[in-house]
Amino acid sequence: MPVTSDVDADSEDSASETDGDALPVNELFESLQGEGRLAGVPSVFVRTSGCNLRCWFCDSYHTSWEPTHATMSVAEILAEVESYDADHVVLTGGEPLLHDASVALLEELDARGYHTTVETNGTIYRDAPIDLASVSPKLASSTPTPENDPRPGADEADEAGPTDASEWTERHEERRIDLDALASLAENYDCQLKFVVSDRADAAEITDLLGRIRDAAAVEIRDTDVLLMPEGATKDRVAQTRPVAAELAQEHGFRYTPRLHVNLWNDAPET
Numbered sequence: 669m670p671v672t673s674d675v676d677a678d679s680e681d682s683a684s685e686t687d688g689d690a691l692p693v694n695e696l697f698e699s700l701q702g703e704g705r706l707a708g709v710p711s712v713f714v715r716t717s718g719c720n721l722r723c724w725f726c727d728s729y730h731t732s733w734e735p736t737h738a739t740m741s742v743a744e745i746l747a748e749v750e751s752y753d754a755d756h757v758v759l760t761g762g763e764p765l766l767h768d769a770s771v772a773l774l775e776e777l778d779a780r781g782y783h784t785t786v787e788t789n790g791t792i793y794r795d796a797p798i799d800l801a802s803v804s805p806k807l808a809s810s811t812p813t814p815e816n817d818p819r820p821g822a823d824e825a826d827e828a829g830p831t832d833a834s835e836w837t838e839r840h841e842e843r844r845i846d847l848d849a850l851a852s853l854a855e856n857y858d859c860q861l862k863f864v865v866s867d868r869a870d871a872a873e874i875t876d877l878l879g880r881i882r883d884a885a886a887v888e889i890r891d892t893d894v895l896l897m898p899e900g901a902t903k904d905r906v907a908q909t910r911p912v913a914a915e916l917a918q919e920h921g922f923r924y925t926p927r928l929h930v931n932l933w934n935d936a937p938e939t
């Protein structure tokens with residue numbers, strides 16, 4: 669579903685308009701899971717709108733920097749999901765765990781026998797039937813700055829709008845790591861940790877953060893559950909970052925994950 673009709677602009681984190689039974693949905697579509705341990709598995713994607721972070725590289729700009737959505741009840745989402753053949757559902761965003769109704773949706777999906785993956789930035793813990801918590805903790809290299817501001821026209825001085833990147837630099841830095849939330853996700857769910865690699869310099873932060881998550885969590889976090897993913901929303905950019913992500917995975921005994929959908933469909937919506 670393109671969700672171009674009935675579109676509202678969101679408030680900052682987009683949590684305000686949601687209640688127990690409705691979600692702000694940016695897009696809903698069937699594709700192949702492009703990332704992580706289940707790469708290649710036909711899946712229905714439910715992309716909620718609104719995020720508590722602002723990664724400069726966010727490939728889902730219209731869920732974070734300029735969020736838009738249609739409001740859908742859990743029943744409406746389920747009907748649309750059931751119209752596809754896939755038995756795997758990926759709840760993503762934006763940050764899906766901002767929303768109370770994500771729990772209700774996951775419960776209904778679980779009751780219908782779907783395998784559920786939740787793509788989350790790891791700053792929020794919720795108790796829900798999640799078969800795979802696909803957690804992507806955000807590194808310092810994700811932080812927006814006036815130099816790394818994705819908004820159109822942001823490079824034109826003094827044109828900064830209401831979501832000025834410098835305002836978000838501090839907010840993003842404060843929010844991007846929550847060790848308690850990360851530990852709870854690891855303890856309660858089958859979990860993969862998916863780090864976005866832009867540069868070789870990311871390696872030290874990944875190993876340091878992984879050590880801190882391991883110290884905080886009461887369960888083992890295996891190197892095989894640590895995935896390095898090349899940064900890039902386009903084929904050309906992924907071609908640049910792929911070698912370093914793969915090399916670091918080999919050097920550290922982590923796994924490499926592709927971005928199959930980017931290789932197949934570039935940055936097209938609903939893929």
Ligand SMILES: C[S@@+](CC[C@H](N)C(=O)[O-])C[C@H]1O[C@@H](n2cnc3c(N)ncnc32)[C@H](O)[C@@H]1O
Binds near residue numbers: 727760763897899
């Ligand atoms: C759009 S996010 C939504 C879920 C959640 N907010 C998060 O960040 O995990 C889905 C996945 O895309 C990744 N991602 C976003 N932009 C990316 C980019 N430019 N290159 C590589 N991965 C990216 C995120 O790290 C996350 O694993």
Ligand SMILES: Nc1nc2[nH]cc(C(=O)O)c2c(=O)[nH]1
Binds near residue numbers: 699713760761929939
């Ligand atoms: N095909 C495909 N696979 C994905 N895996 C995680 C995605 C996401 O945006 O969370 C994603 C996505 O947007 N498309």
Ligand code: SF4
Binds near residue numbers: 720
């Ligand atoms: S946390 Fe996820 S949705 Fe939010 S800005 Fe970063 S990549 Fe985009």
Ligand SMILES: [Mg+2]
Binds near residue numbers: 727728
């Ligand atoms: Mg995506």
